[in-house]
Amino acid sequence: MKKFGSFTMLLAMIAMMASQAQLLAAKKSSSPITIGCIVGGGGDVDATFKNLKDLGFTSCQIGYSDQINTPEGAEKLKAASQKYGIKITTVITIPGRCVWNFTEGPSTIGLVPADGREAKIEAYRRAIDFCQLSGIPAMHSHFGFIPEDPGTDQYKTFIFIMKQLAQYAKERGVDIYFETGQETPTTLIRTIKDIGTGNCFINLDTANLLLYGKANPTDAVRQFGHLVRDLHAKDGTYPSADDPYNLGKEKPIPEGDVDFPAIIKLLKQQGYTGAITIEYEMSGKTQDYMVKTRKYLQSLIDQD
Secondary structure (H helix, E strand, C coil), X not given: CHHHHHHHHHHHHHHHHHHHHHHHHHHHHCCCCEEXXXXXXXCCHHHHHHHHHHCCXXXXXXXXXHHHCCHHHHHHHHHHHHHHCCEEEEEECCCCCXXXXXXXXXXXXXXXXXXXXXXXXXXXXXXXXXXXXXXXXEEEECCCCCCCCCCCHHHHHXXXXXXXXXXXXXXXXXXXXXXXXXXXXXXXXHHHHHHCCCCEEEEEEHHHHHHCCCCCHHHHHHHHHHHEEEEEECEECCCCCCCCCCCCCEECCCCCCCCHHHHHHHHHHCCCCCEEEEXXXXXXXXXXXXXXXXXXXXXXXXXX
């Protein structure tokens, strides 16, 4: 009887431990942080979102094109998002000619350069209209190499233009996210404050801050705080001293200089509830890499 009682107690302890493990697993899996990737909004949308679900993703960003900006396109996205439980966090659009280096980038990217500005503004407005139509909360982009000196005419003109664009978005219930990279964190924070419409936030690209040589992304997370609403999980290195004309090199996660364990820990401490969106622009991208990276990032999210 004593042996039976001991065995019963052992079973009870095992059951209790199993129950605690299940509760812990449930707690971890219920994190509000989603993990996604970037997809196009055209083609077979249902198949695209089914594939996302099959690969274990729970969110995505949509690459914008004018071809999807129709009521039918919006309804297809809404239906696929609801059917497969994939949250669409932003629409990405980068209109006009863009050269991703330090020599031509400042004169081609975003709304800082005057050349082609009006056409770009119209393109941004169409993307914002599509966000409203499809119920997507934000549009994000690289808006240019924002001047460090707030006293220049170029900076003042940029603020004036962005304030109008942000107000256009606000009237339609849409937020605007600045993707990081081409300016220091302090300059971007000042820019958002000077625009002052209350609907401008940050899509923090962890690698871009390194690739452009502007900041350590871990420190940037501390600076940006609650302005971060989405995050591109991408890895890379600083520009080379031998080649100050081109960006640093992108690397597969976690082979670059981005400290993802520290960044995700900081985000959780700051109460981050947005998405972590894997972006991989190197050649040879595979689903195996995307799944492997998703699991790696999820393991960091699940850590206490």
